Amino acid sequence: MTAPWTLPDFDDHEGLHLFRDAASGLTAIIAVHSTHLGPAAGGTRFWHYPNGDDAIVDALRLSRGMSFKNAMAGLPMGGGKAVILADTLRTKTPEMLAAFGRAIDSLGGRYVTAEDVGMSDADMVAIAKTTRHVSGLPVAAGSAGGDPGPTTAFGVYLGVLAAIKRALGKDSAQGVHVAIQGVGSVGGGLARRLAADGAKLTLADADAARAAKLADELGASHVPAADILTVEADVLSPCALGAILTEASIAALRVPVVAGGANNQLATPNDADRVHARGILYAPDYVINAGGIINVALEYLGEGDRAEVEARVRRIPERLNEVWAESAANDVPAAIVADRMAKRLIGRG
Numbered sequence: 001m002t003a004p005w006t007l008p009d010f011d012d013h014e015g016l017h018l019f020r021d022a023a024s025g026l027t028a029i030i031a032v033h034s035t036h037l038g039p040a041a042g043g044t045r046f047w048h049y050p051n052g053d054d055a056i057v058d059a060l061r062l063s064r065g066m067s068f069k070n071a072m073a074g075l076p077m078g079g080g081k082a083v084i085l086a087d088t089l090r091t092k093t094p095e096m097l098a099a100f101g102r103a104i105d106s107l108g109g110r111y112v113t114a115e116d117v118g119m120s121d122a123d124m125v126a127i128a129k130t131t132r133h134v135s136g137l138p139v140a141a142g143s144a145g146g147d148p149g150p151t152t153a154f155g156v157y158l159g160v161l162a163a164i165k166r167a168l169g170k171d172s173a174q175g176v177h178v179a180i181q182g183v184g185s186v187g188g189g190l191a192r193r194l195a196a197d198g199a200k201l202t203l204a205d206a207d208a209a210r211a212a213k214l215a216d217e218l219g220a221s222h223v224p225a226a227d228i229l230t231v232e233a234d235v236l237s238p239c240a241l242g243a244i245l246t247e248a249s250i251a252a253l254r255v256p257v258v259a260g261g262a263n264n265q266l267a268t269p270n271d272a273d274r275v276h277a278r279g280i281l282y283a284p285d286y287v288i289n290a291g292g293i294i295n296v297a298l299e300y301l302g303e304g305d306r307a308e309v310e311a312r313v314r315r316i317p318e319r320l321n322e323v324w325a326e327s328a329a330n331d332v333p334a335a336i337v338a339d340r341m342a343k344r345l346i347g348r349g
Helices: 052-072 094-105 121-127 149-168 185-196 208-218 225-230 247-252 270-277 291-301 306-313 316-330 334-345
Strands: 015-021 026-034 044-047 078-085 177-181 200-204 235-238
Touching (some): 015 052, 026 052, 052 078, 052 334, 078 094, 094 121, 149 235, 149 291, 149 316, 177 225, 185 208, 200 208, 200 225, 247 270, 316 334
Parallel strands (some): 044 078, 177 200
Antiparallel strands (some): 026 078
16 A cells, blocks of 8 residues: 555645454544644545545545635634445445444544535434534534535535626526536535526436436436536536546536536646636635535534524635636636635645
8 A cells, every 4th residue: 555645645634544443344544634723624425445545545635625625614623534435335334333433532523524425414423422523413493513415505506606607797597507417415406406596407417317307307408427527518517526627528628617516626736727728717616515514513613503504605605706806816727726725724825
């Protein structure tokens, strides 16, 4: 295995913790990028990786993104991320979740988890039996917290509207063609909001049946997952897994805007320059998709209610416009502008 600190995605991470519990079958990684602003907050991903190096790279990339996301969202939280390495059958047991909770607890509050891909609010309840450093738990109506997906979708929706306004000069999504990659909790929620506004939608998902079902519900069209990145549209909204903006895919894009909820959309740092060179307005992912972490962070901190969550999520367009304005003024890719802002906030500027 490659030494983690020699990997390109190692960014002076404060800690990379590997856990194994043979009795339950747990193999997990917790990456702590920064605790400059507070405990490292970020969800847990349950995923089958071809090899261990892929899991480590994912944890490193995602935890760095969480540092930047939490900083740009104005939260007193650092950045971290966990991955549980699933087998090919995606076997998940109560014993495994209990062991993972103990792993989190062993870090003494340096890392706070919530749900991510492959995890549910029920899983958070199970983890909470062995650690208190968990958020995204079921809450009473009107309270901050619970499933972060809908709040993430709301923030992405607001960000897409801001991008439409800036790039297309339109005050609403009515008649705007949006191609959405991934129609799970975030992409599906975004699609429903845009459909209600009268947008024209093209949907795709790794689960083709799910995309077709939602398309039928919303009166949208759907295409195979492999084709969504080359659809001619006004907006491409990546809402699945990351690293989809590569040299090849960027060259094939047929949109003036990329704005979506997926984490780590740019495969490499050089891809920020490629998007910018093509004149495509890009919404940095950790800025536009911050709604979910705002929701669960306020739950964990005990600060505010649902109204406060919504008020903070509504500031996402303001932050995006700050990034876009500086990008345009200095002819610097939006992704690089956002990174510089975030680094200053976490004391690495």
